[in-house]
Amino acid sequence: xxxxxxxxxxxxxxxxxxxxxxxxxxxxxxxxxxxxxxxxxxxxxxxxxxxxxxxxxxxxxxxxxxxxxxxxxxxxxxxxxxxxxxxxxxxxxxxxxxxxxxxxxxxxxxxxxxxxxxxxxxxxxxxxxxxxxxxxxxxxxxxxxxxxxxxxxxxxxxxxxxx
Amino acid sequence: xxxxxxxxxxxxxxxxxxxxxxxxxxxxxxxxxxxxxxxxxxxxxxxxxxxxxxxxxxxxxxxxxxxxxxxxxxxxxxxxxxxxxxxxxxxxxxxxxxxxxxxxxxxxxxxxxxxxxxxxxxxxxxxxxxxxxxxxxxxxxxxxxxxxxxxxxxxxxxxxxxxxxxxxxxxxxxxxxxxxxxxxxxxxxxxxxxxxxxxxxxxxxxxxxxxxxxxxxxxxxxxxxxxxxxxxxxxxxxxxxxxxxxxxxxxxxxxxxxxxxxxxxxxxxxxxxxxxxxxxxxxxxxxxxxx
Numbered sequence: 001x002x003x004x005x006x007x008x009x010x011x012x013x014x015x016x017x018x019x020x021x022x023x024x025x026x027x028x029x030x031x032x033x034x035x036x037x038x039x040x041x042x043x044x045x046x047x048x049x050x051x052x053x054x055x056x057x058x059x060x061x062x063x064x065x066x067x068x069x070x071x072x073x074x075x076x077x078x079x080x081x082x083x084x085x086x087x088x089x090x091x092x093x094x095x096x097x098x099x100x101x102x103x104x105x106x107x108x109x110x111x112x113x114x115x116x117x118x119x120x121x122x123x124x125x126x127x128x129x130x131x132x133x134x135x136x137x138x139x140x141x142x143x144x145x146x147x148x149x150x151x152x153x154x155x156x157x158x159x160x161x162x163x
Numbered sequence: 164x165x166x167x168x169x170x171x172x173x174x175x176x177x178x179x180x181x182x183x184x185x186x187x188x189x190x191x192x193x194x195x196x197x198x199x200x201x202x203x204x205x206x207x208x209x210x211x212x213x214x215x216x217x218x219x220x221x222x223x224x225x226x227x228x229x230x231x232x233x234x235x236x237x238x239x240x241x242x243x244x245x246x247x248x249x250x251x252x253x254x255x256x257x258x259x260x261x262x263x264x265x266x267x268x269x270x271x272x273x274x275x276x277x278x279x280x281x282x283x284x285x286x287x288x289x290x291x292x293x294x295x296x297x298x299x300x301x302x303x304x305x306x307x308x309x310x311x312x313x314x315x316x317x318x319x320x321x322x323x324x325x326x327x328x329x330x331x332x333x334x335x336x337x338x339x340x341x342x343x344x345x346x347x348x349x350x351x352x353x354x355x356x357x358x359x360x361x362x363x364x365x366x367x368x369x370x371x372x373x374x375x376x377x378x379x380x381x382x383x384x385x386x387x388x389x390x391x392x393x394x395x396x397x398x399x400x401x402x403x404x405x406x407x408x409x410x411x412x413x414x415x416x417x418x419x420x421x422x423x424x425x426x427x428x429x430x431x432x433x434x435x436x437x438x439x440x441x442x443x444x445x446x447x448x449x450x451x452x453x454x
Contacts, residue, residue, distance in 0.1 A: 015215070035371050039367060067212075067363060070358075070360060071316075072316040072320065073320040074316075105364075109210065113210060113221075118176075119207065123176065126175070129179040130175070132435060133180075135186065139202055141203055141204075145224065146204075150221075155217040
């Protein structure tokens with residue numbers, strides 16, 4: 001393991017969804033509540049919180065584990081400390097993404113969002129069905145507006161780092 | 164009852180039978196669903212995972228469009244509900260974040276003012292139409308049908324977003340029972356279906372779905388009824404994949420609540436709508452016919 005970076009917990013806590021890490025008492029209720037932990041042994045939210053607290057920055061940001069989280073928010077509701085584990089997962093994924101480290105499936109969705117203004121595109125079959133049921137086209141999307149916003153927030157730059 | 168109708172991506176793009184059912188039900192209860200023009204993706208979990216401000220700005224743009232229409236939003240999808248409701252709450256409460264997001268919105272001539280509310284279809288039916296009216300509209304009850312209600316995570320989680328007035332799971336249970344069906348309790352009712360990991364880690368997604376399906380099967384149900392389009396897809400398609408990998412057979416037809424209610428109200432599904440279900444639903448529909 002690399003040398004612990006003492007400031008990492010505070011780096012996480014200072015991001016919009018990361019504050020909950022400061023409340024963690026390592027009880028493990030998040031892990032026992034987690035539907036993914038039941039099927040993937042390595043996915044252990046308690047341990048991830050511990051690694052943040054210990055300042056293991058490169059290990060945490062290099063991990064694929066935060067991307068196993070379903071954001072079902074069960075841990076958030078069950079944390080006795082209001083530690084918002086599921087929210088901290090978002091904070092970690094945001095930091096990880098800045099390093100250009102995110103799964104291909106996420107990148108595909110992000111690209112679709114930038115190019116089409118939506119994540120899921122209608123299949124040809126669905127378009128035929130829509131017509132048949134009189135539902136009209138898919139709801140219209142203002143792609144230009146989406147791109148303006150995402151350029152302003154530098155989302156385009158962020159996803160161009162994706163590997 | 165007039166609402167800005169936010170259909171989302173997945174339902175219009177993959178599940179037109181779900182949207183069609185909602186559009187058939189709504190007018191019977193005096194609900195007018197006004198089309199929102201030029202919206203964008205709600206910015207679900209995958210996008211929120213990449214960047215906080217981008218998420219809020221995209222969600223806020225949709226909220227602003229509804230504000231301009233002077234209407235509250237009604238959504239069908241649990242993920243749109245979570246994204247829009249959470250963004251709306253954060254932006255109403257936090258001035259600093261609101262100002263930051265409004266800067267990003269200035270380029271598209273919009274400003275978040277906090278004048279709209281976000282609701283999900285089942286809650287609107289329960290709270291604003293009312294259970295009695297729904298019960299009275301049922302012409303072909305699904306008497307005795309044992310249903311595993313799959314609420315989907317974001318119908319009620321995280322709890323702090325869903326204040327007392329948001330009914331969530333309880334409303335859905337009662338609405339399902341208004342059709343004559345029985346909402347059977349089962350162990351993993353509030354657990355995730357695995358859907359959010361589709362396309363990111365399919366194997367894990369399927370294993371999570373399996374836990375859920377095992378728990379439903381153990382409760383001896385005849386069918387699964389959900390409001391969430393991700394659960395709808397994951398649990399229907401997931402059964403086919405699980406059968407291929409493990410030979411486990413669940414044979415649990417999956418219906419959206421809108422389809423269940425539509426049939427119970429005496430409106431048939433079209434042939435194509437029946438065919439959209441990977442696990443055949445015809446035998447369920449016969450239960451409603453027989454009464």
